Amino acid sequence: MSFLSPWALLWLGSIPVLLWIWRFAATHRQISIPSLVPFERLLRRPPRRRTRLVVNTLFWLQLAALILLVLALVQPAIVQPRPKTILAVLDTSASMAGRLRGPSRFELAKQQLARRIARKAPRDQYFIVSTAPVTAVTPEPSGESARLGQAVDAVRVGEMTGNVATAVQIGQALLGGRADRILVVTDEARPADVPAGVEVLTVGEPLANTAIVGLESERPLCGIAAPHLMVTVENFSAAACRIQLSVRQDGRPLAEPVSKELAPRERSSVPLAIPETFEGWLEVILEAPEDALAVDNRAHILIRSSAVLPVAVVSEHAPFRRVIGEWLSACEALTWTDGPLADAQAPHLVVTDGQSAPDGGAVGILRLLPSLASQGAAFAHWVVAGDHAIGAYLPSVEPVVASLPAALKTAPAGEPVLWGLVKGRRVPIVLAGEEVGRRIVSFSIDPVASPSSIPVLVTFFNSLRWLMGQTDMVRTGEPIILASLEPGPVTVHRPNGTIERFSHPGGTFRYDAATAAGRYRFLHGRREEIRAVNFLDPLESNLLERSSTWRPVSSAPADSRDEPRSQHPLTNFLIALILGLLMAEWWLYTTKKR
Amino acid sequence: MPAVAWLTPELLSRLEALQLSVRWVRAGNRLGGRFPINRRGSSVEFADYAPYAAGDDIRAIDWNLYARLDRLFVKTYKEEIELTVELLIDATSSMGLPAPEKFLRANQLAVCLGYIGLCGRHHVRLSWLKPGRLAASSWFHSRSDLVPMAEQAEGAVLGGSISYTDWMRRAAAALRIRGGQAILITDGMVRPADFFQALHVLMVRNLELKVIQLLTPQELHPAKLMRGGLLVDVETGDTHQLAYSAAELDRAMSEHNEQLVRFCKRHGIPFARHVLDEPLESFVMKTLPVRGFLE
Numbered sequence: 001m002s003f004l005s006p007w008a009l010l011w012l013g014s015i016p017v018l019l020w021i022w023r024f025a026a027t028h029r030q031i032s033i034p035s036l037v038p039f040e041r042l043l044r045r046p047p048r049r050r051t052r053l054v055v056n057t058l059f060w061l062q063l064a065a066l067i068l069l070v071l072a073l074v075q076p077a078i079v080q081p082r083p084k085t086i087l088a089v090l091d092t093s094a095s096m097a098g099r100l101r102g103p104s105r106f107e108l109a110k111q112q113l114a115r116r117i118a119r120k121a122p123r124d125q126y127f128i129v130s131t132a133p134v135t136a137v138t139p140e141p142s143g144e145s146a147r148l149g150q151a152v153d154a155v156r157v158g159e160m161t162g163n164v165a166t167a168v169q170i171g172q173a174l175l176g177g178r179a180d181r182i183l184v185v186t187d188e189a190r191p192a193d194v195p196a197g198v199e200v201l202t203v204g205e206p207l208a209n210t211a212i213v214g215l216e217s218e219r220p221l222c223g224i225a226a227p228h229l230m231v232t233v234e235n236f237s238a239a240a241c242r243i244q245l246s247v248r249q250d251g252r253p254l255a256e257p258v259s260k261e262l263a264p265r266e267r268s269s270v271p272l273a274i275p276e277t278f279e280g281w282l283e284v285i286l287e288a289p290e291d292a293l294a295v296d297n298r299a300h301i302l303i304r305s306s307a308v309l310p311v312a313v314v315s316e317h318a319p320f321r322r323v324i325g326e327w328l329s330a331c332e333a334l335t336w337t338d339g340p341l342a343d344a345q346a347p348h349l350v351v352t353d354g355q356s357a358p359d360g361g362a363v364g365i366l367r368l369l370p371s372l373a374s375q376g377a378a379f380a381h382w383v384v385a386g387d388h389a390i391g392a393y394l395p396s397v398e399p400v401v402a403s404l405p406a407a408l409k410t411a412p413a414g415e416p417v418l419w420g421l422v423k424g425r426r427v428p429i430v431l432a433g434e435e436v437g438r439r440i441v442s443f444s445i446d447p448v449a450s451p452s453s454i455p456v457l458v459t460f461f462n463s464l465r466w467l468m469g470q471t472d473m474v475r476t477g478e479p480i481i482l483a484s485l486e487p488g489p490v491t492v493h494r495p496n497g498t499i500e501r502f503s504h505p506g507g508t509f510r511y512d513a514a515t516a517a518g519r520y521r522f523l524h525g526r527r528e529e530i531r532a533v534n535f536l537d538p539l540e541s542n543l544l545e546r547s548s549t550w551r552p553v554s555s556a557p558a559d560s561r562d563e564p565r566s567q568h569p570l571t572n573f574l575i576a577l578i579l580g581l582l583m584a585e586w587w588l589y590t591t592k593k594r
Numbered sequence: 595m596p597a598v599a600w601l602t603p604e605l606l607s608r609l610e611a612l613q614l615s616v617r618w619v620r621a622g623n624r625l626g627g628r629f630p631i632n633r634r635g636s637s638v639e640f641a642d643y644a645p646y647a648a649g650d651d652i653r654a655i656d657w658n659l660y661a662r663l664d665r666l667f668v669k670t671y672k673e674e675i676e677l678t679v680e681l682l683i684d685a686t687s688s689m690g691l692p693a694p695e696k697f698l699r700a701n702q703l704a705v706c707l708g709y710i711g712l713c714g715r716h717h718v719r720l721s722w723l724k725p726g727r728l729a730a731s732s733w734f735h736s737r738s739d740l741v742p743m744a745e746q747a748e749g750a751v752l753g754g755s756i757s758y759t760d761w762m763r764r765a766a767a768a769l770r771i772r773g774g775q776a777i778l779i780t781d782g783m784v785r786p787a788d789f790f791q792a793l794h795v796l797m798v799r800n801l802e803l804k805v806i807q808l809l810t811p812q813e814l815h816p817a818k819l820m821r822g823g824l825l826v827d828v829e830t831g832d833t834h835q836l837a838y839s840a841a842e843l844d845r846a847m848s849e850h851n852e853q854l855v856r857f858c859k860r861h862g863i864p865f866a867r868h869v870l871d872e873p874l875e876s877f878v879m880k881t882l883p884v885r886g887f888l889e
Contacts, residue, residue, distance in 0.1 A: 027835075029823035034688035034813060035783035036827040036834060038850035042842060043834050 001078050004569070008073035018066055022059050061585040065578050072574040077567040083123035085141050087171045087179035088113060090155060091186035092130040093162025094476075094535060098187070098207050098292040098543045105204035106157040109185045112201050116183060117148045127179070129171040130155055131162030131186075133477065133515055136174055159295045159517045160477040161537045164188065165551045184550070187543075191550040200550070204543075208237030210288040211296035211541035213267065215534065216469070217303050229272040229301070231284055235262035236542045244287045247272055249280060265544075278303055281519065281530065296541040300519055300532035301473060309363065309468050311336040314352040320368070323447045324351055327460060334464075349467050364467030366460075368443040382429055382455070383419040389469070390417045390432055390441065390462045394455060414442060418459065430459060432466065438483070439467050473532045480511040480531045485524050493521040495533070598744045600702060601709075605875055606740075609706055612878075613714045614775065615864075615889045616677060617802060641672040678719070678733075678774030679711040680801070682765075683750070684808075685722035685729070687828045688783040690752045692812050699870055700779045700808050701747035705740075706878050707777055710888065712737050720746060721769065723761050723780070724753025728768050755829035758784055758792035766799055776801040777887070781808050783829070786853045793863065804887055805858050807851070807867045814869060816843045 003009070036043065090113055096106035103111075117126055125141035126148050137151045164184055172179055181197050187204040194200055214232030235241045246257040255273055262268060274282070286297040311334060313324045321338055328336045328351075341348050345361045353368050384391040414433025419426040431442045441463040450456060474480055487506035493499055495518020502509075504524070514520060517535040521528065539547060646655060646666035654668040681704045689697040708718040712734055720743065721730040731746045765771060776796050782789070796803055817840030825834045851867070858865035866885040868877045882888045 026823055030826050030833070031823045031836075032691060032826045032828045033816070034691040034781060035829055036825060036832055037783055037785055038816075039834075039838075039843065039846045040785075041849075042838060042846045 001076055002567075004075035004077055006074060008070065008075070011070040011073055012067075014070070015063070015066060018062060022055060057588060058585060061581055061588065065581045065585070068574050068578045068581065072571050072578065075569060075571050076574075077569045079567050082180075083125060083143070084121070084180040085125045085127060085175060085178050086120070086181045086183055087168065087175060088116070088126050088128045089164055089167045089171060089182065089184045089186070090128055090130050090137065090152070091132075091162055091164065091184070091188065092155060092158045093132040093540055094157070094159050094295050094537070095162075095293065095540045095543055095546065096187055096204075097157045097295065098204065098209065100207055100290065100292050104157070105187045108203040109187070109201075110152050110155070112203055113152055113183075113185050114149055116201075117145050117152070120145070127171060127175055128152065128155075129167050129174070130158070131164055131167040132158035132160035134163075134167045134170045136171075141175065141178075158476075158515055159535050160515055161475075161540050162186075163549045165549055168550075188546045188548045188550070191548045193552060194550070195552065206545065207292035207543040208239065208241070208290040209292045209296070209541055209543045210235050210237070210241055210243050210262065210286060210290075211293065211538070212284060212286050212299045212534075213296075213536055213538045213541065214269070215284060215299045215301050215473070215536065217301055229274050229282070229284070229303070230269050231272055231286075231299075232267065232269045233260075233262065233286060234267040234538060234541070235265060236544045237290060238264050238544065239290075240264060241288055241290060245270055245272060246285050246287070247274060248283045248285060249278075254278070254282065267538075274303065281532065292543050293541060295517055295535045296537070298517065299534040299536065301534075302530075302532065310341060310346070310348045311464070312341045312348055312350050312362075313338055314340055314350055315354070317353060317448075319448045320353050323452075324368070327447075327452070327457060330457075331461065349464065362438065364439040364441075366441050366443070366463055366467060368445060368447050381421045383421065383426065385416055385419055388415070388417045388432060389466045390430060390459060392462055393458055394418075394462075414440065420444075430463070432463075439469075441467060473534055474514060475537065476515060476517050476533050476535050478514065478533075480514050480520060480522075480533070482509040482511075482522060482524075482529055482531075485509045485527075488525055491523040493523070495519055598741055601705070601740070601744060605706075606709065608875070608879060609709050610713050612710050612883070612888045614677075614679065614707070614711055614716065615883075615886055616775065617886075639672045641670045643667040644670050677711075677714075677716040679708070679716045680769075680771055680774060680776040681708055681718065681720045682776055682778045682780075683720065683722050683747075684778070684780035685724035685750060685753050686756060686783075687752055687754055688781055689808075691828050692810055693870075695870060696781065696808060696810055697750075697752055699868070699874060701750055702874055703806065703808070703868065703878070704777075704779055705744045705747050706874070707887075708734065708743050709737070709740050712739060712743075717774075718743070719769075721765060722750050722753075723756060723758065725756045726753060728761075728765055729753075730765070730769055758788045759795060762792040762795040766795060771796070771799055771801065773800045774802070775804070777804045777806065779806045779808060781813070782851060782854050786850070786857070789854060790857050793857070793861070797861070803861075804864045805854070805866075806887075807854065807865070808870070809851075809867065810870045814847065815840075816847050817841075 090109060092106070096104065096109060098105050113128070120126065120143075123143060125143045126138070127141040128137035128148065128151060129135070130137055137155055138148065142148055142151075164186055168182055168184070171182075181199065184198070184200045186200065186202065188200075188202065190200045190202050211234055212231060213234045214230075216230040216232075217228075229247065231245055233243060233245070235243075241262050242259060243262055244257050244259045247254045254275070258270060258272060260268065260270055272284070280303060282301050282303060284299045284301065288297075291297065311328060313321050313328070313336060315321050315324075325336070325338060328334055341361075343361070347361050347363050349364045349366065350362045351366045351368070381397060384394050384396050413435070414431035416428040416430070417432050418428070418430040420429040421427075427444070429444045431444075433440055433442075443460075443463070445456060447456075485504055485506065485508070488504060490502045490504045490509055491499060492502070492511060492513075494513075495516050500513070502511075509522075509524075511520070511522070514531075514533045517533050520531050520533060522531070643656065643659070644650075644667065646668050650668045654670075656667050656669050659665075659667050683700050683704050685697065689700060704720055708720060711718040715736075718734045718739075719731055721728070729750070731743065734743050778793075793803055793805075823836060825836050827833070855865055857863075864886040866877075866881055866887060868881070872881075878888070
């Protein structure tokens with residue numbers, strides 16, 4: 001209980017005044033008695049003590065009314081801690097399934113969360129959100145421990161990458177920013193800058209793991225050679241490990257397994273031989289003695305009969321077509337056409353200087369945005385950002401002279417791969433991204449105005465190689481996009497055997513529920529499409545040193561020290577009580593008078 | 595509400611079953627009753643022999659005794675008188691405090707005793723001790739006098755302060771109180787000396803005395819009544835600042851009452867104390883027979 005006007009307690013000084021009034025009244029009150037005769041002997045001696053305070057029910061009522069009045073002036077209020085809404089983020093990313101002996105990290109996390117729920121204050125409410133995928137485990141905040149426990153029990157670990165910060169932000173948004181505390185149960189390392197009101201419970205211990213972190217089927221771009229399979233594996237342990245890689249098609253071994261010794265924390269690309277005429281889906285299987293995670297030991301890939309796609313140069317500007325043609329002619333293995341491809345529905349790449357994306361069978365677009373030489377800015381150096389495939393074979397900083405286009409109407413979308421230094425500022429030069437199932441590379445380099453330097457050519461052909469790369473394979477959690485589907489029902493056969501059906505209005509079909517690794521089969525009329533969803537995530541596979549995906553949230557919960565409290569003012573109640581007392585006093589007084 | 599409403603048939607029938615306890619009878623002023631006294635009378639009950647004196651009725655000479663003793667003796671007979679019952683009710687101001695019910699109960703008690711007396715064919719009179727002219731009812735002789743008696747009791751009013759002794763002397767002379775039975779109903783709020791002297795005045799007039807002290811519970815434990823302040827004696831108007839403990843007040847009251855009880859006991863005067871929280875009927879039916887008032 002707290003007092004809103006504590007200074008009003010000084011009014012308690014009026015109580016002695018009441019006592020004095022009653023004592024004065026008692027001293028001067030005349031009481032008629034039948035006779036003083038019985039007390040004559042007593043009256044002969046003087047009184048031994050002072051007249052005492054004589055009180056009756058009226059006095060107690062008045063005293064009570066006075067005290068209540070003082071209390072009402074003090075404005076007492078019962079302060080109760082407001083029931084807390086706790087946002088619990090349960091990490092369900094693939095790494096949580098890691099285990100060598102004993103319970104998995106996910107089981108430990110669920111036990112930790114269940115213990116917290118069991119110990120919660122009765123009025124506290126939990127809102128549980130999982131990270132991979134980010135979904136609300138409970139539809140709304142709940143204070144029922146049994147219901148929360150059942151919901152936690154029902155959660156299963158996913159085969160996706162998880163991001164704690166994203167889950168926290170989405171959870172906060174679902175709660176409307178009402179979360180008083182945030183509890184994160186994860187196997188990630190505890191971040192150093194955890195704000196007040198956020199608690200991170202880390203479960204699990206470092207575990208040894210080996211994983212497939214990359215899978216590629218490549219042919220030389222400018223030479224005629226058989227395709228080969230390149231598997232990138234990594235040893236996430238502090239000890240050397242011997243792994244074995246095998247290739248299977250529909251469960252049947254396709255080639256002899258390949259063994260390799262991996263040093264601690266070593267990443268290595270292992271080429272796997274496949275038959276020259278082979279075409280179709282392959283499954284790559286990794287086996288290792290100490291392996292804590294199973295989901296990263298398998299991957300699927302589609303081997304095509306022709307790895308090099310035809311290129312169509314589409315532009316209204318002849319100089320542009322000429323320069324690009326000269327570049328493409330340098331590569332013997334490439335087939336290209338000046339203008340759109342005759343069979344527009346056949347898979348091909350488009351090199352253009354336009355903004356609009358061509359329809360049809362174009363699986364990738366390379367845009368070289370034109371510029372007006374007089375208005376464009378020139379740059380002399382560029383910087384390779386990140387480890388994108390387009391940046392392969394390029395030094396980090398390269399002296400390059402090129403012309404930049406003038407101000408663009410719309411900024412190109414995608415991830416910056418190369419940055420140019422223009423007047424001391426970093427300007428994105430090459431961006432790589434995807435749009436409606438197509439890979440797109442945007443060059444902010446004018447090929448006509450720029451000299452054909454080797455770095456520019458390497459970047460150009462790297463971009464073509466990346467655009468021709470595997471597009472039938474996505475990672476878990478990424479959407480599967482099928483272009484140009486007719487209207488009608490689409491049936492999806494998931495890797496775990498379940499079937500989903502959708503009514504498709506036509507056009508691009510986007511399937512967002514690719515949460516499990518494996519092969520997905522899409523049936524649309526007589527058309528069948530197969531897409532592979534692989535779990536290729538070094539961050540998740542690294543169970544030895546889990547890095548944190550936490551980043552400071554914009555709407556941090558209130559600090560527990562100044563947590564909001566609900567107040568229930570008692571003044572009205574006290575005033576009602578005083579009125580009741582005064583009425584009782586009035587009734588008693590009139591009764592006595594009567 | 596009629597004055598006799600409280601006199602229910604049940605109460606009356608129970609009162610009729612009682613009679614006043616009479617230990618001895620001395621000469622009264624009513625002849626022809628059923629109580630013989632040792633005074634030469636005209637009843638048929640032989641009392642004694644007496645030597646003949648001139649003037650005696652020669653018809654009373656016992657000639658057989660003269661033949662044997664050769665001396666003249668006359669036979670004397672007891673005189674039969676009726677019992678007179680004087681009900682003396684304290685009507686001083688103290689009887690009105692702390693509640694008027696005290697005086698009302700005193701009158702009701704007197705009416706009950708009076709009715710018992712009437713049922714015993716006694717002569718009953720009610721007198722109220724208060725200043726001024728003597729307030730006394732006429733004699734009541736029969737049961738049919740119950741209603742007039744109750745109405746007179748109902749109409750009695752409280753007076754001021756008096757000296758019991760003076761009032762008794764005046765009443766004895768004016769009302770010719772002599773012989774019979776006198777029942778004093780009072781709260782005892784009087785100086786003990788005055789009280790004792792007043793009773794002496796009655797005793798020397800051959801009255802069989804009985805005393806009933808009527809008190810309220812608050813008077814028995816005055817601390818409940820007098821809770822500080824200036825005490826005012828309702829009879830004398832004397833004031834006193836009260837600054838005594840409850841125990842002291844209780845002890846003083848107890849000692850005062852004990853003085854009255856001791857005096858009555860020493861003189862063979864039946865004494866009963868009626869506290870107002872006890873029902874009237876219970877007091878009359880149970881307490882008074884035990885205390886020697888009724889039988």
